[in-house]
Amino acid sequence: xxxxxxxxxxxxxxxxxxxxxxxxxxxxxxxxxxxxxxxxxxxxxxxxxxxxxxxxxxxxxxxxxxxxxxxxxxxxxxxxxxxxxxxxxxxxxxxxxxxxxxxxxxxxxxxxxxxxxxxxxxxxxxxxxxxxxxxxxxxxxxxxxxxxxxxxxxxxxxxxxxxxxxxxxxxxxxxxxxxxxxxxxxxxxxxxxxxxxxxxxxxxxxxxxxxxxxxxxxxxxxxxxxxxxxxxxxxxxxxxxxxxxxxxxxxxxxxxxxxxxxxxxxxxxxxxxxxxxxxxxxxxxxxxxxxxxxxxxxxxxxxxxxxxxxxxxxxxxxxxxxxxxxxxxxxxxxxxxxxxxxxxxxxxxxxxxxxxxxxxxxxxxxxxxxxxxxxxxxxxxxxxxxxxxxxxxxxxxxxxxxxxxxxxxxxxxxxxxxxxxxxxxxxxxxxxx
Numbered sequence: 476x477x478x479x480x481x482x483x484x485x486x487x488x489x490x491x492x493x494x495x496x497x498x499x500x501x502x503x504x505x506x507x508x509x510x511x512x513x514x515x516x517x518x519x520x521x522x523x524x525x526x527x528x529x530x531x532x533x534x535x536x537x538x539x540x541x542x543x544x545x546x547x548x549x550x551x552x553x554x555x556x557x558x559x560x561x562x563x564x565x566x567x568x569x570x571x572x573x574x575x576x577x578x579x580x581x582x583x584x585x586x587x588x589x590x591x592x593x594x595x596x597x598x599x600x601x602x603x604x605x606x607x608x609x610x611x612x613x614x615x616x617x618x619x620x621x622x623x624x625x626x627x628x629x630x631x632x633x634x635x636x637x638x639x640x641x642x643x644x645x646x647x648x649x650x651x652x653x654x655x656x657x658x659x660x661x662x663x664x665x666x667x668x669x670x671x672x673x674x675x676x677x678x679x680x681x682x683x684x685x686x687x688x689x690x691x692x693x694x695x696x697x698x699x700x701x702x703x704x705x706x707x708x709x710x711x712x713x714x715x716x717x718x719x720x721x722x723x724x725x726x727x728x729x730x731x732x733x734x735x736x737x738x739x740x741x742x743x744x745x746x747x748x749x750x751x752x753x754x755x756x757x758x759x760x761x762x763x764x765x766x767x768x769x770x771x772x773x774x775x776x777x778x779x780x781x782x783x784x785x786x787x788x789x790x791x792x793x794x795x796x797x798x799x800x801x802x803x804x805x806x807x808x809x810x811x812x813x814x815x816x817x818x819x820x821x822x823x824x825x826x827x828x829x830x831x832x833x834x835x836x837x838x839x840x841x842x843x844x845x846x847x848x849x850x851x852x853x854x855x856x857x858x859x860x861x862x863x864x865x866x867x868x869x870x871x872x873x874x875x876x877x878x879x880x881x882x883x884x885x886x887x888x889x890x891x892x893x894x895x896x897x898x899x900x901x902x903x904x905x906x907x908x
Contacts, residue, residue: 480506480780483773490767494740494774497669497706499636502610505780513563513783532559552795561791563782564775565596565760569798573760576801577743580717581726587764589733589741592771594760595778598789600714603744603761604631604673606781610774611671611708612636618671619660621645621653623840623849623879625679625712638671645681650841652685654692661700661707670705672697674728675712677719677845680873680881682821684723684844694731701738713745720818721843733764740765747797749846752813756793817846820884823892824848833900846885850899852878855906863902870898 476484484503487495495503508514516529523529533540539558549557564570573594578584584591597603604627612618614637620628622642632638641663643656657672664670674693676684685693701707711729719725732741746759763774782788800806821842828839842848852860857874864870873881880899887895 476504477506479509479776480504483776486769486773490770490773491737491765493706493738494765494770497611497708497740498777499609499611499613499616502777505610505777505784507563507776507780507783530560549792552792552799556795557792559791561596561788561794563779563788565594565789566791566794566798569758569794569801570594570596570760572798572801574762577762581730583726583730584733587730587734589764589766590768590771591733591743592763592765592775594762595775595782596789596794597744597746597759597761597782598786599748599757599759600712600744600746601627601631601759602757602786603746603759604628604710604712605635605785606761606778607671607708607710607742607744608632608636608638609781610777612638615639615667616669616671617641617660617664617667618673619643619657619664620673620675621657621678623678623681623875624673625675628673632671641670645678645683646840652683652689652693654689654696657693658696658699661696661705662703664700664705665703668705669707670700671708671710673710673712675714676724676728677715677843679714679845680847680875680879681840681849682842682845682847683840684719686722687724690724690728690731693728694735697732697739698736701736705738707739708742709739710742710744713743715749715845716745717750718814718817718846719844720821723843729762729764734766747800751797751800751810753793753797753800756796757790758793758797816889817885820887820889820892821848823889824882824884824896827893827896833896836903837896837900840879847881847883849875850880850882852880852903855903859906860899860902863906864898867905868898868902870895872899 519527519529538554541554541558570593608631612632616638618632618638619641623645633640641660643660644653647653661670709732711727713727729741729743732739741764743762747753763771765771838851840849856877857880861872861874864872875881
């Protein structure tokens, strides 16, 4: 094993031996080279005042070389903030700004005993989840998710890393979060002694976030499993964080998990992608919590090793744009304005479905947040409705399983929502004649 990887492992074994034992074989082997091209380039950047012939970019007149046809459209930005390579961990100023944002958005985080790492920039959230898979998942490890989930979990954790996907029903019979089902799925892993739990709120595809009471039940479930000796990698997939429209938790469960038990490693995956409405920028973050700062430093180095060995680093321009937005005095007001637009759309959908206009034809799963909601179609298959809507009305929806039809109200104007659901209603009626 490489000496650097061995040193990182020894740090984790000394500081947080349980976290060390959570690592996959790849997670144990990975490291970030201290004597490679990047480290030598960084040293040269600090000391090479005459000539710096280390990095693989071209320069001209003291700036990164660039084409005028590109720079003309980006003239508000300095070329050095656009064309150079970003560090593998991301632009330092952006990482610090996002950490400050985490504390602002999650006030309870300041009350925990845990430290959190400086968020590491990922190429959006899928990349962050992939890093978790690489670092912590070996073949046949259990990855626990609700039965209503984002399909990419299967690809990321099962297909790529060979994990066993363990599902539990998202809702109870009275349509609350099924914390008991989560607990049972966790305790079933007692023989293996390890589980990766992914909690995605607001949920994709349902747009559901649990209440404060149900969130406490989730925390209790993880704590009971941890006390039973199960090592838990607790991943908060906060892709749609902040879009909480009704009574629900308003902070990430990451804050609850961060110092819950020594057998729990809390990881937060989030990003500007959805939160700041910049989907194509591909800017996400991965953040760890631990009572050991040395352990956080070791996890950061292993994470950067994964990034260096896959994408090398994320795009600098989009990191620059996001940092500019976070630092702008207009940021909070503009974000609040978009929140109200999204909330209005969610409220219109719920009002329509609760109005009695569609009888009991369009029942739906509870939703109170995020981008989506899910209809439950009882007398016709979701796929047949999807096909009918597409072919007869030119309307696109997503069929999930036999009964569930996901509708993204996020991309439908408020004055178009009634027409959309009228069409869905008519399609269901036509198919059940």
